[in-house]
Amino acid sequence: MIRYFLYRLLALLPKLLIISMIIFLGLQLVPGDPITRSISPEVYAKLSPAQLEEMRTKLGLNDPLALQYLRWLGGVLRGDFGYSLATGGRIADMIAQRLPATFELATFSLAIATVFGLLFGFVSAVRHNTILDRVNTVLGMLGVSVPEFFFGLCAILVFALYLKWFPTGGRMEFGREGFFDRIRYLVLPACCLGISLIATLMRYTRGSMLDVLGKDYIKAARSKGLSEWNVNLKHGLRNALIPIMVILVFRIPMLVGGTVVIETVFNFPGMGSMLMDAISGSDMPVVMIATLIISCAILAASFLVDLFTAVLDPRIRFGAR
Amino acid sequence: MGKRTAVRSSLARRNLEKFLSNRLAILGLAAVLLLLFASLGAPLLTRYDPSFVDASARFLPPSAEHLLGTDNVGRDVWARILYGGRISIFVGLSGALGAALIGIILGCVSGYFGGRADAVILYFSEIFMAFPQMILILILVGFAGRGLSNLILIFSITGWTSAHRIVRSRILSLREEAFVECCRANGIGGLSIMFNHLLPNTLGPVIVHCTLSTAGYVLAESGLSFLGLGVPPSIPTWGNIINAAKSLLIIQNHPVLWIAPGMAISLFVLSINFFGDGLRDVFDPAQ
Numbered sequence: 001m002i003r004y005f006l007y008r009l010l011a012l013l014p015k016l017l018i019i020s021m022i023i024f025l026g027l028q029l030v031p032g033d034p035i036t037r038s039i040s041p042e043v044y045a046k047l048s049p050a051q052l053e054e055m056r057t058k059l060g061l062n063d064p065l066a067l068q069y070l071r072w073l074g075g076v077l078r079g080d081f082g083y084s085l086a087t088g089g090r091i092a093d094m095i096a097q098r099l100p101a102t103f104e105l106a107t108f109s110l111a112i113a114t115v116f117g118l119l120f121g122f123v124s125a126v127r128h129n130t131i132l133d134r135v136n137t138v139l140g141m142l143g144v145s146v147p148e149f150f151f152g153l154c155a156i157l158v159f160a161l162y163l164k165w166f167p168t169g170g171r172m173e174f175g176r177e178g179f180f181d182r183i184r185y186l187v188l189p190a191c192c193l194g195i196s197l198i199a200t201l202m203r204y205t206r207g208s209m210l211d212v213l214g215k216d217y218i219k220a221a222r223s224k225g226l227s228e229w230n231v232n233l234k235h236g237l238r239n240a241l242i243p244i245m246v247i248l249v250f251r252i253p254m255l256v257g258g259t260v261v262i263e264t265v266f267n268f269p270g271m272g273s274m275l276m277d278a279i280s281g282s283d284m285p286v287v288m289i290a291t292l293i294i295s296c297a298i299l300a301a302s303f304l305v306d307l308f309t310a311v312l313d314p315r316i317r318f319g320a321r
Numbered sequence: 322m323g324k325r326t327a328v329r330s331s332l333a334r335r336n337l338e339k340f341l342s343n344r345l346a347i348l349g350l351a352a353v354l355l356l357l358f359a360s361l362g363a364p365l366l367t368r369y370d371p372s373f374v375d376a377s378a379r380f381l382p383p384s385a386e387h388l389l390g391t392d393n394v395g396r397d398v399w400a401r402i403l404y405g406g407r408i409s410i411f412v413g414l415s416g417a418l419g420a421a422l423i424g425i426i427l428g429c430v431s432g433y434f435g436g437r438a439d440a441v442i443l444y445f446s447e448i449f450m451a452f453p454q455m456i457l458i459l460i461l462v463g464f465a466g467r468g469l470s471n472l473i474l475i476f477s478i479t480g481w482t483s484a485h486r487i488v489r490s491r492i493l494s495l496r497e498e499a500f501v502e503c504c505r506a507n508g509i510g511g512l513s514i515m516f517n518h519l520l521p522n523t524l525g526p527v528i529v530h531c532t533l534s535t536a537g538y539v540l541a542e543s544g545l546s547f548l549g550l551g552v553p554p555s556i557p558t559w560g561n562i563i564n565a566a567k568s569l570l571i572i573q574n575h576p577v578l579w580i581a582p583g584m585a586i587s588l589f590v591l592s593i594n595f596f597g598d599g600l601r602d603v604f605d606p607a608q
Binding site: 026144145147280295299 | 447448450451452453454455456459460462463464536540543544547548549550563566569572573576579580583586587590591594595598
């Protein structure tokens with residue numbers, strides 16, 4: 001088991017390295033003087049051209065690219081992401097402010113989607129070919145077909161403007177920043193973000209459950225006289241979960257990509273809206289660093305789901321190289 | 322009816338019957354065609370120019386004159402939706418085709434040659450998949466700028482991985498078949514085997530994938546245009562029409578402005594999805 005975990009963890013490293021190289025090369029393509037990315041604008045304004053040249057040599061901007069990359073990577077690992085072109089602020093500070101918000105949103109949304117997706121898919125499979133199943137199937141198709149921002153706008157119109165159950169956007173009220181005060185702000189964006197994932201998970205859960213329920217060992221379990229619940233949950237769902245987990249790994253990036261749109265709709269101050277503002281303002285250093293953080297987070301999330309799958313399925317654990 | 326003999330049922334015919342028996346798929350195809358012809362025949366269905374600004378007719382409610390009212394600068398919303406469909410569908414379709422083309426070529430190479438070429442391409446596709454496609458698209462838009470052709474190109478560059486995986490795995494199993502050996506024994510070259518003999522056998526799933534990803538790219542285009550990063554605002558697309566309705570005031574007071582294009586997108590994508598699912602049952606029964 002531990003060997004398998006270590007193997008998976010080690011397999012992440014080369015990927016992270018390549019991603020960081022791509023990001024670094026992307027940063028090199030940003031037009032403008034590269035020195036503005038490594039020192040704060042106040043300092044930059046005070047320096048004379050000669051001093052700037054000296055600074056450049058000191059910062060190693062005249063060194064070969066490979067050396068610069070290593071130095072940049074070292075900085076990134078220590079949390080030094082450089083400076084934003086638009087605001088002149090440290091990117092590390094911006095990220096420290098925005099990352100928790102998106103983390104909350106994505107986790108909440110993932111939790112909602114997993115619970116409801118599995119539930120609906122499970123019900124559909126157990127009540128296979130009933131009206132309930134048909135309704136679920138059509139709703140599932142709607143869930144993947146309607147754009148997220150359209151769900152968002154509808155939710156704002158109905159639940160925020162007419163019913164006034166939830167706020168129209170933002171993350172918290174000033175002065176009321178406790179976790180339970182923030183949940184009110186999370187509900188609408190998290191649900192809208194999760195809808196397409198609910199629909200996808202539902203479809204796969206239904207298919208995978210039906211597949212498993214047709215297997216011989218389910219007949220064996222039934223003929224042993226186990227209760228219907230016992231058969232469906234312990235023998236059915238547990239085995240059906242493994243292919244679903246694989247789908248989940250593939251879908252996490254889409255969920256995170258969706259935060260860009262949803263955070264903009266709901267005015268939610270997270271990584272997505274930061275990325276969006278940075279792209280509109282051509283603030284490429286912020287864009288590249290945000291992308292770096294997001295893709296690392298996605299790799300980490302897929303790693304966790306992989307581990308969970310291994311816990312579920314002994315074949316994966318012990319079949320590992 | 323029941324007189325048909327086994328001799329007369331060819332594969333194509335059986336497939337057609339299978340497709341025709343799927344009511345949702347037929348309905349989907351009909352709706353797709355309806356929307357397609359409505360947007361192609363836009364000049365017949367409206368007499369307004371979608372970009373004509375009439376400052377004296379802002380925010381008019383729906384009426385016989387303006388079927389869906391007018392927007393914040395007095396443009397006819399019905400006309401904009403009709404004409405917008407052209408661009409939205411075009412971008413979705415060409416994005417899907419472009420991505421499939423790149424995926425097919427790389428898939429053939431990595432499936433047929435295997436070995437190092439395969440390993441490199443596969444590794445790259447894994448790296449690609451570590452970035453959310455939406456964010457990859459956003460970065461490239463940031464570098465390349467907005468624009469119709471840019472968008473299509475970016476969709477193709479970022480979306481090839483799934484077609485690649487489909488083609489590769491099919492070819493991996495097909496290349497072990499006897500007919501490939503037969504081709505080789507007859508002295509047919511690698512390229513010819515790859516594209517003339519193996520590729521046609523993988524096309525079913527690719528066509529299905531292409532159909533479904535058209536839906537995905539229509540969604541992506543609308544999302545990007547909604548954010549203001551897709552097609553330039555001077556060209557009407559379904560996403561651009563909704564982009565005009567970003568403020569809370571418009572959301573509340575003029576719901577037609579954004580609900581109508583939203584419904585158009587949803588209807589189109591839903592129909593394509595039903596149609597694609599029907600195709601999948603026919604072409605790709607293993608799924």
